[in-house]
Structure formats: structure tokens, C-alpha cells
Amino acid sequence: MEKGQKVRVCRLRDRVSPTIINRLGKVGIVSDYKMVDGSGIGMLVQFDDQFATWFFEDELELVR
Numbered sequence: 799m800e801k802g803q804k805v806r807v808c809r810l811r812d813r814v815s816p817t818i819i820n821r822l823g824k825v826g827i828v829s830d831y832k833m834v835d836g837s838g839i840g841m842l843v844q845f846d847d848q849f850a851t852w853f854f855e856d857e858l859e860l861v862r
Contacts, residue, residue: 804860806824841854
């Protein structure tokens with residue numbers, strides 16, 4: 799996945815807040831990358847309402 803691509807949140811790995819749970823199935827744009835747990839890379843996703851948070855790559859799917 800690259801910056802600027804549209805993605806859909808397709809699953810959540812961990813327990814998260816209701817604010818994040820409400821993003822399940824929503825589409826956003828990858829705006830940046832984030833180093834997570836020392837070995838992985840997360841994707842910072844920005845949604846239409848200007849809310850942004852990061853997800854693991856396997857929690858996202860590309861929107862064509």
C-alpha cells in the first residue's frame with residue numbers, strides 16, 4: 799500500500815475504542831506510515847471527517 803491509495807478497514811486485530819470500531823468497513827486514504835511494535839509498519843489512514851488513525855496492513859484492503 800502506498801500513500802494516497804484508498805483503503806477499507808476490513809478487520810481489527812486488537813480491542814480498540816468505539817471510535818475506531820465505528821471505522822470498520824469505512825474507506826479512507828493512506829496518508830503516512832508508522833513504525834509499530836519494532837518490526838512492523840502501520841498505515842496512517844485519514845477519513846473524510848478528518849479523523850486519522852493507524853492500522854496494521856492486514857486490517858486494510860485496497861479499494862479499486
